[in-house]
Amino acid sequence: MTKYAYIHGDIVPIEQASISLLNNTFHYGTGCFGGIRGYWNEEQEQLYVFRIEDHFRRFLNSAKMLLCEFDVTPADLAKVTVDLLQREGWRQNCYIRPVAYKDVDFYRVWLHDGNDDIAIVSIPVGTYLEKDEGAKVCVSSWRRVDDTAIPARGKVNGSYVNSALIKSDAMLSGYDEALTLSHDGHVSEGSAANFMMVRDGVIITPPVTDNILEGITRRTIMELARVELGLTVVERPIDRTELYIADEAFFCGTGVQVAAIASIDNRKVGASSPGPITSRISQLYFDVVYGRNPEYMHWLTPVPQTEAVVN
């Protein structure tokens, strides 16, 4: 279990990392967060954090949209996080959650109060249980929040009630996940993961202007597909019925990692699931994040171990 948290500029026991019931962000969703993973490499007995500075760069960009003013760099936040993980001494995969929140009371529904704080916690996660046969997906009857209302490009707390509405509806209708259309009817993403499909050997994913998260995993996979697999990757709007005739489709993100899609609206995707390109991408991705691919070690930050842990 989690023992520590970073809050108000210090690492403290997790029980002390609480907020008042009057807290502004608790009432109005006026915060943003990040999602970062640490991967435990059993052979090397080493915990690697994946693209930590890139994650914090996006985190601070999300904060900027909410008029938060932080005098920290992504490198500062990465350092604090590594300290936190060292204290926890995880010897298994973990998930790291930084959250920026308004450290003021609920009285005013606005963003520019200036009292912003960052909290960071980490939780252990097992090996992700991915359904081998691929996810059963539907198109949601909800629409993705629009960039003119609440931006989906950053991880803004409030926008996730849209994700939660989408996810619960899908699950309660017997699906694993849903794809959401943006207001104009183009495919945006899953409830909380980016979407990619393969048509005629080309990987296609919605552009960042179609109300999607500017995903770090999305960028990672686009690069791996181009550089390692020599595939063409295209960012363009995707129509709903293109989903039904795709050869392969998958979700990606820090949470889901790479998750194959078996069917969309009860139409089987491709001949088998996961498809051949999805399988290769998945293999590549896990080799990279676990530190088994020497070409991409620059994306990994090793967490030093304390004496106590080694003993």
Next chain:
Amino acid sequence: MPSGTYRKSLRRLLIVSAGFNRGGSKSHQRLLTVSTGFNRKSRKSLRRLLIVSAGFNRTCRKSLRRLLIVSAGFNRKSHKSLRRLLIVSTGLNRKSHEAIMTKYAFFNGAIVPIDQAKVSVMTHTLNYGTGCFGGLRAYWNPEQEQLYAFRFVDHFRRFLNSAKLLLAELPYTAEELAAITLDLLRTEGWREDCYVRPLLYKADEIIGVRLHNLRDALTIFSVPMGAYLPREDGLRVCTSSWRRVDDTMIPARGKLIGSYVNSALIKSDALLSGYDEALVLSQDGHVAEASAANFFMVRDGVVVTPPITDNVLEGITRRTMMHLCAHALGLPVVERSIDRTELYIADEAFLCGTGVQLAAIGSIDNRTLGDGGMGPVTRQLHTLYFDTVRGRRPEFADWLTPVYDQAKSQSAATQAVAAT
């Protein structure tokens, strides 16, 4: 945070909240400079500034105070005098300032001291906005020494409807929630206007982003609001460049936590551009509402407000105003879509809601409405509304629940009269 940034945002805040022009910012600047060794005159202008910038409640004043102290980067002594100054200017002495603090909250099924009521930073709703809330008011009637709860059951009925949108279930009826809240108010013993905030949240710690199979929890607390200062000049309002969250994305009809980041984006943009408030259009371009209040306009003697299908909160105050207009003022009330440029040619316009209560709009996108103050219909409605909520209109007494034992408070009132 560098003090320069604070100072800047403070200045912006003050200037904006006061609806001030360039001249105002200058006097504020003078104010800060002078406050280390100020004279009588600057004290007065500070006071004016604060009062004007108000419309806000004590706590906001408190945070403003914190802000001022921090922003000034003064020495200890001058902090103190500045603080004294501000406290005096809000008409509160130190003691009464402390006395207004909330002491209790309904939390985990019981009324507990508020400092025991905390949640972890890992709470689902803090991270994902997956909760809903309500906003209720109780009004102090000094003659009757009675606190009147306004439409509590109606508010809790909507609160439970918001919960339903989030697949949340609470083991209480609206009537039971109202009774719990009355208990809470009696425990606090408020003898002034107060605001009540019930909040439903998903109590699990960060896991899946979903709504079902999570533990729904409820908290309720109240805060004192101090005396209400009516604002004679109308609000300076702009049309927001943001759009209201759509019913197909996050419903605005209930008070869903996540949707309020949309409100906060709208409100901050308006304030930082020198306006008091903004009106927001829905995706199709029709007027929805203000950042967190319903909108009404008057055209040719007809009171017009957007329908509940135009992404507006199904406001209790909205319903109250519609009822008062139709039944007490005898005015036709129409719910219909409103176009943007209709705003510019309206005879009067106002905002309403539990928070803002009733506020006249003076101008929209720099076009003055009427004489820029409170129009005749708005003024009539204003009087009627405050008489109603304070228990001075017997025909609308059904909307009120006395918080304190009526016999007791009446005898207290009698005693008070006898004593004088």
